[in-house]
Amino acid sequence: MSKKHTTPTVPPLTLEQAHELIFKLMERISELEDRLNQNSGNSSKPPSSNGPGGAPPARPRKRSGKQRGAQPGHKGHRRERHPQDERVTLAPHYPSDTCTCCGGDMLAHAKPHRVHQVFDLPEVSYFMTEHQLFRATCTRCIHTDEARLPETVSHTQMGTNLLSYIALQSGQYHQSISQIQSQLKQHFGLRFSRGAISEAQGRVSAMLTPTYQAIKQQVQTAAHIHADETRHQRGGERRWMWLALSKVAVCFMTAFGRGQDAAQRLLGDVPDTSVLVTDQYAGYRFIDNGQRQLCWAHVARNVAAIADSSERTNHPIGARLVLLADTVFRTRHRWENGELEHAQYQRRLRRCRQSWQAQLKRGMVLCSSRYRGRCRWLLNDDDMLWTFLEDDQVALTNNEAERALRGYVLWRKGSYGVWSQRGEQFRQRILSLVETAKRLGRCPQEWLRAVVRACIEKTNYPIPEELCASSHSG
Structure with missing residues (x-):
């Protein structure tokens, strides 16, 4: 729950009180500006809340320089010819029996030179089965029996x-x-x-x-x-x-x-050998830290908020953390694409982890009070951020x-x-x-x-x- 802010009703009487009030108001203004700058790239807000202009992605991609649409050399995709079955109606079309050039008789070929298939939908309707249940009366004792609905028939009208x-x-x-x-x-x-x-x-x-x-x-x-x-x-x-x-x-x-x-x-x-991928929500704390992997997409948005903060002291640390988070994704993708050996992949990420921890420690001291707790939280959850290094099958994000x-x-x-x-x-x-x-x-x-x-x-x-x-x- 966010802290409730109120405007002081008593005006400051001394210079020290005035300075203290200015400091509080500046801090409040900075917090409100950060809230206004929130988007899907630096918070948990959905992309639909960005508005028509949209928000820049958390990890922007370099432009390829290619034009939109199919590229030269692209192999086109064509619909395969539908096989002949009970759904196909044949409609053969032949040219005139008389030659338009000399007036001679025309002999049709055995196979069509071109096939043009037109798909359409039938007129949709329904069918209904009326189950009629009869009675029968004994001719001797006048006992009457009733037929029962079979067990294999739906007992409703559907x-x-x-x-x-x-x-x-x-x-x-x-x-x-x-x-x-x-x-x-x-x-x-x-x-x-x-x-x-x-x-x-x-x-x-x-x-x-x-x-x-x-x-x-x-x-x-x-x-x-x-x-x-x-x-x-x-x-x-x-x-x-x-x-x-x-x-x-x-x-x-x-x-x-x-x-x-x-x-x-x-x-x-949860079995002891299972790994759970989630966001940082505390409701999953009953799972051991070694069995959890925090979503790096959520983490990237959290550090992007530090970089986008209106206070200058936050920007250098936030920008460095964004760069390190991007390095984690880029290194993982290069290894998955076969561009890195597994030993190189592990070595680079372990160095990245050391830099990540160092920046979070700096953020706990140098960032504004709004983001010091965020850096402390990420540092306390460090074990859950790097579980994927122990198991290559663990995903980096919770996008699934x-x-x-x-x-x-x-x-x-x-x-x-x-x-x-x-x-x-x-x-x-x-x-x-x-x-x-x-x-x-x-x-x-x-x-x-x-x-x-x-x-x-x-x-x-x-x-x-x-x-x-x-x-x-x-």
Whole structure:
């Protein structure tokens, strides 16, 4: 919580009091100027808050000097010819039977010299199966029996494809219930109430329970885990949406708060050999320092704020820290591209670490009071900044988690949160399936259809092999 500043109501009576007031006001002005200069490059503000002009990137790239668009020598990409199957309708076109030159008979070639394929969409409609249940009366004792609906038939008015469509329109395409209602009416001619659509989402959520449990277990036992959290709205209450991901799975979880207990519930008992990549948020402090890697993208923004400060004493130290952070990224990328040997990569980063620590110690003494604590915080967390030196598979940034969380942020903007526990469960489960499908290279629609069909028709429940296999390799 930021310190509250108030304007003195009693005017200074002595020269010393006047100097003290001027010093406080100058410090306050400097702090307000720093807040005005905040952007996505030197703070945690999102890029959408930069405005039309935008903000300079934290690590600007050199201009290549090339013009926009395709470059000379670029190999063009053309659509491959669609294979002949039941979706293709052939429409042959022949020239005139009579030669336009001499009037002789024309003999058509066996193969076309050119093929022009035109893709279009069919008129979308729906089909409905009416299950008629009859009664039968015994001719001797007049006992009456009633036919029962088969167990393999949906007990609601929505079948497999419709349930899957409604769920994915929310989880993958970020549509609100009102927008889904409008689409069903406009595209298919179906009219369902908002309550029926919400109930359908609840049914899908219940069907996804084993899938969600498998995803969560895989993430909790993975060797490398990324975690992040963002604001979540339920009615008038402010809650949080948490996320943890591994190489093959993404798990979302809603929670009342942003405290350490929610992080523990999400991550479970993290194995001693696992590494967790996060930002500097204190909610992950229950993880041992040797098992955490702090996101260098967040660190780069923190030191960029020192360099962009309005006070002159901060600029030299901040500029040096920005240069060192950029060196970390550049060295890592050169090693990943094969331009550096592993020994060179390690040696350069260890020298960079020594310079980094020296600059932070200087910042704890020479920077303004606003940024001394930031330098002290980074120095105290130094062990968590360089975990990637011990494990080459550890990522430098937490961008994986932020990209996976982006879909939910867009959904939150367009649908105004949820209003019930059922809505919260649906969001965390459908988002987990959609984002996990992306990482596995699977089609979310096909996966969800298989789950819904298995639950309705009482067949074997489909769990991908990647989630069933031993998780501690990803």
